[in-house]
Amino acid sequence: MKVMTKLFGTNGIRGIVNEDMNCDLALGIGKAWGTYLRKTTDRPKVAIGTDARLSNHMLKNAISAGFLATGCDVVDVGLVPTPTLQYTVKEKDFDSGVIITSSHNPPEFNGIKGVASDGTEFSKDVEEEIEKIYFAENYGLASWSDVGKLTTWDGAIDLYINGILKAVDADLIKDKKFHVVLDCGNGAGCVLTPILLKKLGCKITELYCELDGMFPGHNSEPLPENLQDLIHKVPEVGADVGAAQDGDADRAIFVDEKGNYIWGDKSLALGAKYATKENNGGINVTPVTTSSCFKDVVEEYGGSVIDTMVGSPVVARVMMEKNAVFGGEENGGLIFPEMQYCRDSAMSIAKILEIMAKENKKLSELIDDIPKYEVFKTKMPCPNDKKEIVMKTLANQTKDDSSVTKVDETDGVKLYLKDGWVLMRPSGTEPIFRVYSESKDKNRAEELARTYKKLAEKIIQNQ
Numbered sequence: 001m002k003v004m005t006k007l008f009g010t011n012g013i014r015g016i017v018n019e020d021m022n023c024d025l026a027l028g029i030g031k032a033w034g035t036y037l038r039k040t041t042d043r044p045k046v047a048i049g050t051d052a053r054l055s056n057h058m059l060k061n062a063i064s065a066g067f068l069a070t071g072c073d074v075v076d077v078g079l080v081p082t083p084t085l086q087y088t089v090k091e092k093d094f095d096s097g098v099i100i101t102s103s104h105n106p107p108e109f110n111g112i113k114g115v116a117s118d119g120t121e122f123s124k125d126v127e128e129e130i131e132k133i134y135f136a137e138n139y140g141l142a143s144w145s146d147v148g149k150l151t152t153w154d155g156a157i158d159l160y161i162n163g164i165l166k167a168v169d170a171d172l173i174k175d176k177k178f179h180v181v182l183d184c185g186n187g188a189g190c191v192l193t194p195i196l197l198k199k200l201g202c203k204i205t206e207l208y209c210e211l212d213g214m215f216p217g218h219n220s221e222p223l224p225e226n227l228q229d230l231i232h233k234v235p236e237v238g239a240d241v242g243a244a245q246d247g248d249a250d251r252a253i254f255v256d257e258k259g260n261y262i263w264g265d266k267s268l269a270l271g272a273k274y275a276t277k278e279n280n281g282g283i284n285v286t287p288v289t290t291s292s293c294f295k296d297v298v299e300e301y302g303g304s305v306i307d308t309m310v311g312s313p314v315v316a317r318v319m320m321e322k323n324a325v326f327g328g329e330e331n332g333g334l335i336f337p338e339m340q341y342c343r344d345s346a347m348s349i350a351k352i353l354e355i356m357a358k359e360n361k362k363l364s365e366l367i368d369d370i371p372k373y374e375v376f377k378t379k380m381p382c383p384n385d386k387k388e389i390v391m392k393t394l395a396n397q398t399k400d401d402s403s404v405t406k407v408d409e410t411d412g413v414k415l416y417l418k419d420g421w422v423l424m425r426p427s428g429t430e431p432i433f434r435v436y437s438e439s440k441d442k443n444r445a446e447e448l449a450r451t452y453k454k455l456a457e458k459i460i461q462n463q
């Protein structure tokens with residue numbers, strides 16, 4: 001029996017190939033996952049896809065063998081973005097989906113991410129069930145005559161592109177003949193984003209739109225330092241907008257026509273603003289870490305916001321339960337329920353173009369209309385076994401603090417004050433608290449973080 005640890009992190013299982021992420025692990029996970037599916041389904045059908053990484057074939061074949069051994073049928077949909085695999089699972093009635101990807105990590109990494117039958121990312125409960133079976137090696141192998149079959153299907157890309165074209169006002173976008181600089185970062189977005197933009201009548205200037213698992217263009221995390229070429233190219237060619245995707249194309253980041261990098265909190269708020277406006281109100285869902293500009297624009301159009309724990313699967317599930325009009329994370333992970341309940345970069349790009357077309361405004365003008373806040377982030381040490389008591393004490397002490405208007409314990413402790421907020425959130429992996437604060441004034445944001453960090457330090461000392 002293996003020693004039980006945590007395999008699934010925030011974004012599935014990830015590791016360096018042939019070190020912690022190897023064939024044996026993938027095979028075992030395939031058998032455990034297949035065993036889990038067989039508990040409720042007689043002959044589960046599993047879709048599998050990969051991003052552009054060099055180790056994809058190795059891991060795809062190993063995990064597939066595990067599914068086949070436990071009596072699941074596997075359909076290989078090829079090299080696709082994560083949201084394309086998710087859409088395929090939902091639309092083609094698969095029982096589960098697997099994407100072999102390590103998102104924006106360096107090329108030596110790879111990973112395995114699970115998708116439920118509704119196309120959403122696996123919940124923590126399902127991951128824990130699979131982990132339990134894996135560590136106990138309690139596999140339900142099929143009899144020799146009952147092992148699964150492996151087939152391929154090449155319709156996922158068309159299915160997904162058509163889904164997006166139906167979910168946006170394609171004719172309106174086409175009329176505008178937008179010029180887009182597209183930076184796929186050599187990632188999975190290359191296989192379809194240029195095709196989608198052509199179908200939307202756009203003129204495209206391509207940057208790093210050739211698949212390459214070594215990511216030669218730039219590091220595939222869409223941060224300003226990695227998108228310098230895009231930032232320069234947009235004004236140079238006089239384009240309307242620049243768009244960049246991360247390695248598995250679930251997240252998108254934008255650059256306005258002047259070459260300004262747009263942080264994810266702004267594009268997220270823009271998405272929320274227009275979803276709320278179009279629906280004459282409605283619920284929007286986002287984690288507690290999100291900037292207040294999100295709530296400001298939603299409330300301006302008569303909508304409401306539900307704050308959740310950090311993590312896109314949580315946001316997606318709350319959106320489904322509450323029939324939300326929009327949701328997402330401020331790292332470029334926008335979720336549009338009219339398409340599907342997951343972060344979706346190609347849909348985000350199409351939607352931003354639709355907003356620009358409908359409002360007849362430049363992207364810089366649309367972003368200028370979003371309220372501006374100053375964000376401050378820091379961290380502080382705290383032993384893991386003291387995190388819980390520190391959060392409880394902090395929440396209790398500040399309930400009597402007249403300057404604190406609301407205490408929110410959704411994920412860590414978030415204290416609202418008249419002119420800002422501060423959030424102390426325990427790291428899941430390190431003995432630290434992450435401290436976030438926000439205010440319209442930069443110095444005040446820093447002051448808020450410092451004040452409540454000091455209070456938390458005092459609490460730790462007294463424990």
Ligand code: MG
Nearest residue numbers: 103246248250
């Ligand atoms: Mg990603």
